[in-house]
Every structure is written in structure tokens, then in C-alpha cells.
Amino acid sequence: MNLTDIIDQLGSLKRSSEAFADADPEDELWAADIDALNGSTEILTVLRDAKIGTADDLKDVLEDYRQQADQLRELQRKFTKAAKPTRKGDIWVCPECGHRITPNHGFCHWCGKKLGGW
Ligand SMILES: [Zn+2]
Known part of the structure; x- marks a missing residue:
């Protein structure tokens, strides 16, 4: 799995977490998951843009x-x-x-x- 695939998969996880967050806004776990997914996606995007693939x-x-x-x-x-x-x-x-x-x-x-x- 290359970085673009991983970033895409993290985007899918983020959309799922957002759906769970919308369904249960009281549970802060989903917001924490979304923050972690945004942070990791940002880091991986920088690495991918720098041609660091693995x-x-x-x-x-x-x-x-x-x-x-x-x-x-x-x-x-x-x-x-x-x-x-x-x-x-x-x-x-x-x-x-x-x-x-x-x-x-x-x-x-x-x-x-x-x-x-x-
Ligand atoms: Zn010398």
C-alpha cells in the first residue's frame, strides 16, 4: 500500500468517524479520532509530496x-x-x-x- 492509498483509506475512516460523531455528538471519542486522522493525513501528505513513499x-x-x-x-x-x-x-x-x-x-x-x- 503506497502513501496515496493510505491517505485515501484514512479519508474513508474519517468519513466513518464523522458519521458516528454526527449520530452520537455526546461521545468525544469520535472527535478525537477525527483529529488524529486529520493530523496523520497532514503528516503523510507532506511525506508523499516530498517523494518519501515508504x-x-x-x-x-x-x-x-x-x-x-x-x-x-x-x-x-x-x-x-x-x-x-x-x-x-x-x-x-x-x-x-x-x-x-x-x-x-x-x-x-x-x-x-x-x-x-x-
Ligand atoms: Zn593540520
Whole structure:
């Protein structure tokens, strides 16, 4: 069953719930069911419009999002947050990659790490 079929079926359930609600307006259960059906239909419509057709598709999209968010955090850590170079004897080394670096440079020539606090 694809999302369009599921959305259509939820619409059918909503119409049934509305009929029961009309027949028994005192029973708040039907109004709660209608609210839940409206909410779930709205969510599923957004997913369908985004071309996410199955639960596996959604899991893939969320995993891709998490990986990209992790990559972005790593890029920000490396290239926008300065780290103090380390002095080893007469030379300075990059705190990220350990290569020798030129004093007072803003970034490591080898790995691109942002440097500061000289
Ligand atoms: Zn480096």
C-alpha cells in the first residue's frame, strides 16, 4: 500500500468517524479520532509530496540528514573554530594533524585547520 492509498483509506475512516460523531455528538471519542486522522493525513501528505513513499525511504532520508549534520559539525569545528598550535622544540605543529606549520598563519597548510592563540 503506497502513501496515496493510505491517505485515501484514512479519508474513508474519517468519513466513518464523522458519521458516528454526527449520530452520537455526546461521545468525544469520535472527535478525537477525527483529529488524529486529520493530523496523520497532514503528516503523510507532506511525506508523499516530498517523494518519501515508504518507511524505509523515510529512514534513509533521516540517516542521510544525520550524516550531513555530523559532517557539517565536523567542518565547522575544523574550519571555523581556531585551535592553538603546539610548540615542539623549535617548531610549531598543527593541533589537528600534527604537521609542522608556519608561525602566525591562520590555517594549517596541510589539513586546513583554523589556527589561533599564537
Ligand atoms: Zn593540520
